[in-house]
Amino acid sequence: MEQxxxxxxxxxxxxxxxxxxxxxxxxRILLLEKNSTxxxxxxxxxxxxxxxxxxxxxxxxxxxxxDHGKFLKPALFSFxxxxxxxxxxxxxxxxxxxxxxxxxxETRKSADVLEVLVKECGQRGVDLHCEEPxxxxxxxxxxxxxxxxxxxxxxxxxxxxxxxxxxxxxGSSGDGYRFCAALGQPVTDIAPALxxxxxxxxxxxxxxxxxxEHLHFSVWRAGKKIADHTGDVLFTHLGLSGPGILDxxxxxxxxxxxxxxxxxxxxxxxxxxxxxxxxEENRSWQLSTLLAAYPIPERLNRKLLALSGIPVDLRCSxxxxxxxxxxxxxxxxxxxxxxxxxxxxxxxxxxxGAALEHVNQKTMESKIVPGLYFAGEVLDIDGDTGGYxxxxxxxxxxxxxxxxxxxWE
Ligand SMILES: Cc1cc2nc3c(=O)[nH]c(=O)nc-3n(C[C@H](O)[C@H](O)[C@H](O)COP(=O)(O)OP(=O)(O)OC[C@H]3O[C@@H](n4cnc5c(N)ncnc54)[C@H](O)[C@@H]3O)c2cc1C
Numbered sequence: 001m002e003q004x005x006x007x008x009x010x011x012x013x014x015x016x017x018x019x020x021x022x023x024x025x026x027x028r029i030l031l032l033e034k035n036s037t038x039x040x041x042x043x044x045x046x047x048x049x050x051x052x053x054x055x056x057x058x059x060x061x062x063x064x065x066x067d068h069g070k071f072l073k074p075a076l077f078s079f080x081x082x083x084x085x086x087x088x089x090x091x092x093x094x095x096x097x098x099x100x101x102x103x104x105x106e107t108r109k110s111a112d113v114l115e116v117l118v119k120e121c122g123q124r125g126v127d128l129h130c131e132e133p134x135x136x137x138x139x140x141x142x143x144x145x146x147x148x149x150x151x152x153x154x155x156x157x158x159x160x161x162x163x164x165x166x167x168x169x170x171g172s173s174g175d176g177y178r179f180c181a182a183l184g185q186p187v188t189d190i191a192p193a194l195x196x197x198x199x200x201x202x203x204x205x206x207x208x209x210x211x212x213e214h215l216h217f218s219v220w221r222a223g224k225k226i227a228d229h230t231g232d233v234l235f236t237h238l239g240l241s242g243p244g245i246l247d248x249x250x251x252x253x254x255x256x257x258x259x260x261x262x263x264x265x266x267x268x269x270x271x272x273x274x275x276x277x278x279x280e281e282n283r284s285w286q287l288s289t290l291l292a293a294y295p296i297p298e299r300l301n302r303k304l305l306a307l308s309g310i311p312v313d314l315r316c317s318x319x320x321x322x323x324x325x326x327x328x329x330x331x332x333x334x335x336x337x338x339x340x341x342x343x344x345x346x347x348x349x350x351x352x353g354a355a356l357e358h359v360n361q362k363t364m365e366s367k368i369v370p371g372l373y374f375a376g377e378v379l380d381i382d383g384d385t386g387g388y389x390x391x392x393x394x395x396x397x398x399x400x401x402x403x404x405x406x407x408w409e
Contacts, residue, residue, distance in 0.1 A: 001154050004030040004127075006404060007146050008159040009134045009179070011038030012172065013052075013390050014376025015161035016117040017079075017397025022404045023124035030153060031126050032146070034133030034171050039114040041163065041170040045390060046102070050110035052088075052394075053081040054387040055101040064384040065392065066250060071356045072381060072392060075364070079398035081391060091116045102386050137179045139369060157371045157404055161397065164350025164377040165190055176378035177353070183369050186355040192347030193382045194246040194389075197258070198339040199239035203307060208237040210297060212262075215244060218333070220257040227251060233260070240336070243385040250351060250382065254340045259333040262304070264295045268332040275328065279316040287314050287327075294331070304330050349389055353380040363403025364396055373400045 006022055008015045011033035019031045031038075045051060054061065058080045062069030085095045085103065093116050094106040105112050121128050129150075136147040137158065144158040160179055163172030177187045204210070215233040219226050231244015240258065252258075263271040271294075278290055287310060291301040302312050308326040310319075344350070354374050358367050364379075366372040376393040383389045 001145075001152050004028045004153055004155040005408075006030065006157040006159060007032065007144065007153055007155045008161055009137075009146070010034075010160070010162040010172070010176070010376075010378075011128060011130070012161060012163050012376060012393065013039065013042050013117070014163070014378075014393035014397040015159070016121060017394045018159050018161060018373075018375050018401045018404075019126045019128075020117065020120050020124055021398050021401030023121075023126050024405060024408070025125075027408070029124075029126045030155070031121065031128045032132050032134055032148060033128065033130045034175075036131045038118060038128065038130060041167060041172060042114055042390070043110045044167070044170065045110055046104060046387075048110050049104050049108040050113045051102045051104055051385075051387045051390070052095075052113060053084050053103045053391040055081070055097050055103060061388065061391070064386070064388045065381055068356060068381050071359075071361045072395065074362045075395040075399040076391070078402065079395040081387075083398075084391060084394050088113065088116055091120065100386070134175070134179070137182055139183055139372075144371065157373065157407070159373040159375060159400055159404075160354070160378050161375045161393075162378050164353060164382075166192055166195075166344045166347040166350050168344060172377070174350075176374075180354050180378075183366075183372060185366055185368055185372065186358050188352040188355050188380050190350050190352035192342060192344050193250045193351035194349045194385060195249045195342035195347035196236060196241035197239045197245060197249060197252060197341055199258075200337040200339045202237075202239050202336070204235045204300070204303065205237045207235045207297075207300060207303070210235045210300065211242060212295075216261040216265075217244070217248075218259045218261075219248065219252055220259060221253070221255070226256075239339070246348065247384045249341050249347075252338060252341055254338055256338045258336045258338060260336065261332045262294065262296045262300070262334065263332045266294075266332070268328060271332050272324075272328045275324070279319055279324075283315070283317040285316050286312070287316060287319060288312050290316060291331075296331070304334075348385070349382045350377060351380075351382045353378050356380050360403075362399070363406070364400035365403055373404065375400045 005027040007030045132148045146153045162176030165174035211234045234242035375396040
């Protein structure tokens, strides 16, 4: 049995961050990764460009993790966005910020981010073992025992950084929850988050790829409005996606109704009044021409008319009251019923995980099993799109490492 000071399970951003920051001379650190290469999900991040954090003050990060931002406060303040940017900059990889505040490596390549991390592990003497999946963990002897198909390791400190259960083909297939159970660490229910929505009989499937900036939409359950959102929305062949939908998906269930507003900043009443005025002033115009005054792509404008039972060439002078109220409803509150939020195969992150009330937020150490630490998405943490998840992985990895180093003082 080989002895280490720490074993870290999972070489994603959380595990790499923890191993790097825990590595001090004289300490043996083992980082075990099931895939033949580390960071497979990191490579996919931001469509391969790696949106690794977000611009702005650390306080502004907290609301981007739903109710769980409070738990992350010490981690985010210990290792905030500017510390992460500086970490890469001092290793030769600059960053750039897009118009929405998303921060990327200046090369726009996830592979460059990963290369810095893997190189740093090597320089700090971390033993990174790829293609070595952990199959079992136990804590029977007072120390942790970690079993892989190749060996059994023993160590006083174990860090679980196995990620969530989404995109299982990247390696994060929920093993961490099994390890938590084996060690007596409670895990909450888990569900897909940051996930697209499948819509029942989606009427805009032919417009797959059409996107909208700052679209307003509301979410209704059993006839009651439960949320209002504004964000970028994308039509897919099955339903809705885009950052606005992904961020809202955390609280959306099958059967909920999404009502889309294509009328820009105008609400139902304001749109009705505006439409009436324009129709009166331009009585000889076709309705489709009138609708061009609103931020509705032409193809969609025709579809909305058709779905409202209005011939595309109808002139404003022949616009009936019934047609008018149908069109107003469809433009300002187009109703779509959610067939199902996307499953783990398409969700970008996992909602739920190692229960936060049993983890010390200042060290990421279990309150139940001394020496057991967590970082990254295996925790019950999920952030919005925009770099918040990778930042959380790095920050929790950092603060766990700081907690571990304290044990050795
Ligand atoms: C398509 C996609 C795009 C994304 N884009 C962004 C983005 O632009 N910005 C952002 O902030 N977030 C993004 N995310 C989310 C972000 O990538 C994750 O939240 C983040 O990678 C979580 O880091 P982690 O280290 O906790 O887990 P992971 O990155 O999932 O890493 C966990 C690692 O543990 C390994 N592992 C699991 N089980 C075992 C085992 N039994 N033995 C050994 N190793 C094991 C896995 O193989 C994996 O390498 C994206 C996610 C997806 C799916």
